[in-house]
Amino acid sequence: DAKERGRNGFRFYTQDLNSRTFRHFRLETDLGGAIEDDQLRLHYQPKIELATGRVVGAEALIRWDHPRLGMLPPGQFMEIAEDMTLIEQIGEWVLQQACRDLASLPGTAQALPHIAINVSARQLRQPNLAEEFFAITEEHGIPADRIELELTESVIMDDADTAARVFQRLREVGMSLAVDDFGTGHASLTQLKQLPADTLKIDRSFVMDLEKSHEDAKIVRAIVVMARSLDMQLVAEGVETDAQIHLLREFGCDYAQGFRYSRPVAFDELREMIVNDVRMLPESE
Ligand code: C2E
Ligand code: MG
Ligand code: MG
Ligand code: MG
Numbered sequence: 001d002a003k004e005r006g007r008n009g010f011r012f013y014t015q016d017l018n019s020r021t022f023r024h025f026r027l028e029t030d031l032g033g034a035i036e037d038d039q040l041r042l043h044y045q046p047k048i049e050l051a052t053g054r055v056v057g058a059e060a061l062i063r064w065d066h067p068r069l070g071m072l073p074p075g076q077f078m079e080i081a082e083d084m085t086l087i088e089q090i091g092e093w094v095l096q097q098a099c100r101d102l103a104s105l106p107g108t109a110q111a112l113p114h115i116a117i118n119v120s121a122r123q124l125r126q127p128n129l130a131e132e133f134f135a136i137t138e139e140h141g142i143p144a145d146r147i148e149l150e151l152t153e154s155v156i157m158d159d160a161d162t163a164a165r166v167f168q169r170l171r172e173v174g175m176s177l178a179v180d181d182f183g184t185g186h187a188s189l190t191q192l193k194q195l196p197a198d199t200l201k202i203d204r205s206f207v208m209d210l211e212k213s214h215e216d217a218k219i220v221r222a223i224v225v226m227a228r229s230l231d232m233q234l235v236a237e238g239v240e241t242d243a244q245i246h247l248l249r250e251f252g253c254d255y256a257q258g259f260r261y262s263r264p265v266a267f268d269e270l271r272e273m274i275v276n277d278v279r280m281l282p283e284s285e
Helices: 003-034 078-083 088-103 130-141 153-158 159-172 189-194 214-229 241-250 269-273
Strands: 041-048 055-066 070-072 112-116 145-151 176-182 199-202 235-238
Touching: 003 055, 041 088, 041 112, 041 145, 041 199, 041 269, 055 088, 055 159, 055 269, 078 088, 088 112, 088 145, 088 214, 112 176, 130 145, 130 153, 130 159, 145 153, 153 159, 153 176, 214 241
Parallel strands: 055 112, 112 145, 145 176, 176 199, 199 235
Antiparallel strands: 041 055, 055 070
């Protein structure tokens, strides 16, 4: 993009870089106080059972309600958090908040929906992650199996031994595990088989062009077969059209998330959907 700006490109480029560095620096300074000042928020994207349209759970996605910059998506600050080791504190806040929200739902603990939480590379290397996470669920009276932890396939593959070890311990304390952004990280079948994960989430990039791309359709079909033979649940990410929903159902995919169903919403909105037992079916049904 710097190139497209013609002769003065270089100057603009350095200006961009400076303002980007400045913004980064400012965010880094502010992020330290974000938890204390109650500026972090969790939004929830419903997870839908494709066959029935029921909301069976949700994925918690962090936002930072910055006093001057407004609501920031994780792409704008989680890397900074990861560099600063603040990620451990933020990760605990995310689980705390998700448990508080879950505990506020009516009904018995066993009837609670599943909430998925994203875990980063640095958290994976956090000593006693499983014990600390388990303690948080207990503190809130949430059965550990209501919480599903998502790790991206590439983070898992970057340190497959650590991932396998941590997955094992999380499994022992009763938590569920998911491989996020599946298809982008080159895990082998053997590695997948050895990983005690319950769920595979097909990366959005394979779902995006499902109607148009025979290649993508073939890949998704193959992933469905593979997940079934590994006894894993399958979630398609980033579903935006009815045509994608119809194809995913035809292929035998179990669950889906995406803007066609719902954007990530505040917990109150998720609660409404769950309490009213809404069904989200594509048009013509
Ligand atoms: P992810 O876990 O793969 O989450 C899915 C992302 O895709 C979310 O972006 C979601 O808003 C977006 N998305 C969902 N459906 C659609 C769709 O139909 N179309 C399109 N175009 N996008 C869709 P978001 O919230 O900006 O999160 C981005 C990434 O940040 C997440 O990717 C996850 O890796 C990370 N993240 C989010 N919350 C947390 C957190 O609490 N902790 C950690 N460590 N990482 C987080
Ligand atoms: Mg995720
Ligand atoms: Mg994902
Ligand atoms: Mg993703």
